[in-house]
Amino acid sequence: MGFLDIRNVTKSYGPVEVLHRVDIAVEEGEFLVLVGPSGCGKSTLLNMIAGLEAISGGEIAIRDRVINGVHPSKRNIAMVFQSYALYPNMTVGQNMTFGLEMHGVPKPERDKALAQVAKLLQIDHLLDRKPGQLSGGQRQRVAMGRALVRDPDVFLFDEPLSNLDAKLRVDMRTEIKKLHQKLGTTIVYVTHDQIEAMTLSTRIAVMNKGFVQQLGTPKQIYDTPANIFVATFMGSPAMNILPAKVQMQAGAPYALITDSEGAPQFLRFSQGNLAGWEGRDILLGIRPEAITDPEGADRKSANIVALRNRVTVTEPAGADTFVTMTLGGRDAIARMRADASAAAGQEFDFAVNMEKAVAFDPRTEERIAP
Numbered sequence: 001m002g003f004l005d006i007r008n009v010t011k012s013y014g015p016v017e018v019l020h021r022v023d024i025a026v027e028e029g030e031f032l033v034l035v036g037p038s039g040c041g042k043s044t045l046l047n048m049i050a051g052l053e054a055i056s057g058g059e060i061a062i063r064d065r066v067i068n069g070v071h072p073s074k075r076n077i078a079m080v081f082q083s084y085a086l087y088p089n090m091t092v093g094q095n096m097t098f099g100l101e102m103h104g105v106p107k108p109e110r111d112k113a114l115a116q117v118a119k120l121l122q123i124d125h126l127l128d129r130k131p132g133q134l135s136g137g138q139r140q141r142v143a144m145g146r147a148l149v150r151d152p153d154v155f156l157f158d159e160p161l162s163n164l165d166a167k168l169r170v171d172m173r174t175e176i177k178k179l180h181q182k183l184g185t186t187i188v189y190v191t192h193d194q195i196e197a198m199t200l201s202t203r204i205a206v207m208n209k210g211f212v213q214q215l216g217t218p219k220q221i222y223d224t225p226a227n228i229f230v231a232t233f234m235g236s237p238a239m240n241i242l243p244a245k246v247q248m249q250a251g252a253p254y255a256l257i258t259d260s261e262g263a264p265q266f267l268r269f270s271q272g273n274l275a276g277w278e279g280r281d282i283l284l285g286i287r288p289e290a291i292t293d294p295e296g297a298d299r300k301s302a303n304i305v306a307l308r309n310r311v312t313v314t315e316p317a318g319a320d321t322f323v324t325m326t327l328g329g330r331d332a333i334a335r336m337r338a339d340a341s342a343a344a345g346q347e348f349d350f351a352v353n354m355e356k357a358v359a360f361d362p363r364t365e366e367r368i369a370p
Contacts, residue, residue: 001064003028003186004049004154009058011044011210019044019210021058026154029184035197036207037233042190045207046156049188050079062153073103078147079156082163084139086131086146093118093127096146113149120179121145137168144179157189161196173199194234198222206230225358228283228365237288237335241360242328244284246277253277255284255357260310260326270303270355271370282368283360288322290356291334293342297351307350311342323348 002025011019019041026032034042047053049060051072059066067075086095096117097110105113118124121141131139140160147155157176161169177200180187191197197204198218206213206221206229214226225231231239244255247266253274255267267284274282290298297304312331313324321336325348334342334350342348359368 002026003030003063004188005059005061005064006045006049007059007061009045009048009060010056011041011048011053012056017056017210019048019056022212023058024205024212024215026186026188028186031180031187031189031200031202033189033191033197033201033204034207035191035194035204035234036213037192040207041210042192042207043158046079046158046188046190049154050077050156051075076150076153077156078150078152078154079158080140080143080147080160082159084131084143084163086139086142088131091128091130092123092134092142092145095131095142096127096149099146099150110149113151117145117148120148120182121175136164137172140164140172141175144176148183153186155185155187157187159191160189161191161193169196176200194236198234204234206233208233222287223356224367225285226367228285228360231285231358231360231367235287237322237333239285239287239358240291240327240330240332242284242286242330242332243281243362244328245281246274246279246359248275248278255282255359257284257328259307260312265307265309265327267305267307267352267354267357268303269357269359271357271359273370274359274368277359277368281362283362283365284328285358285360285367286332286352286354287356288333288335290353291332292336292351292353293340294349294351296337296340298353298355301353301355303354305352305354307352308347309350311344311346311348314342314344325350 004026006022006024009022036042048055055068059068097114100110123141161172203217204221205215208229214230221234244257247254247256253269257265259265309325311323311325315322319338321338321340323334323336323342324331
C-alpha cells in the first residue's frame, strides 16, 4: 500500500476499454514517470488521478482515502499542464495565488506562500508582470509556482516541457529534479520523452496500448527490459534486437549469430538459464554502448567477446561515434569513443559486453528471465 494507490484501474469509452487494470502504488516523496508513445493512456490515467476523467473500474486512493467521484477541487492535488494555462489578464503573483484565494485562504497566508515559492523558483522579480511579457521557461516556472503555493499531497505534471526548445528543456529538467530533491514532494509526471523519464524519475511506468508494460527504477527498465517494446522504446539509440540461436558449448550457453558475410559467430552468454533453449531461436538484445572497440570496453566486465565484422556506416556525434554493421541479417549499432578508428567498408575488431546481453522469446517478445 502506497501514499497514492492506483488499484486495478480501467477506463472505457463505451464498449472500448483504453486502460486495462493499471495497478501502481506510489510511495510518499516518490517521482513516478508515466512514459509511452502517443495514445498509450498515460495522460488519461493522469486525468483520472486529477478527477478530470471518470474512473470506469478499480479505485484510486490518496493517504488511504478513496477519491473515486471526489471533485477535483477536493482532492488536494495540483496539476501543471503542457499549455501552462495562465490567465493572461492577471499578473504572475495573481496567477500563482488565485487558487488559494478561491479556497478562502487569508491574504497574509497567500502573500507568505507566494514569497516563499517565488524565491524558490527565482521568479520573485517577475511577480508584477503579465504572462505575455514572459519567456516560455518563465511561464513554466509560474505554472509550477501556482501548484507549489497550494502545498498539495500530489503534484501532477502533464508533459510540462514539450513546448520548450531543446536547451531550455534540459535546463528545466534540471530545475524540476532539484525542486523534487529539495522539497521531497510526491510527483506523477507524464511524458513521451524517454530521456526525461530516465533522468527525472525514481520509478518509471512504461505504458503501451493501455497496459503498463513494466514498472521499475530507471536502471531496471534500462538494463532488464521486460519485453521488446520496453527494450526498444527506452534508450537512444534503441537496443539492438537480433535473431540468434542458442547453442551449448562445454555447458555454457552461446548465441549463434551471423555476421555481415553470413558466417557464424558465437557470443557466450553470462546468464545461465538458457540451457532449456538449446537449439531454439531467440532474439538477442544488446545496447549500442555494449558494443565498442577493445580499448573502450568495460574493464569491470568478465565477459567481453571479440567480434570481427564489416562496418557499414559511421556517424560522428561529438563525444561518441555511432557505427552500424550487420548482425543476424539486421542493422546493429555500436557506440564508440569519438576517436575510434572504424571506417565504412572496412573490417573492425569489436568488443561485445555479453554481461549486458538480454534474451527474448521471439514468440511472446517477453524477456527470458535469468
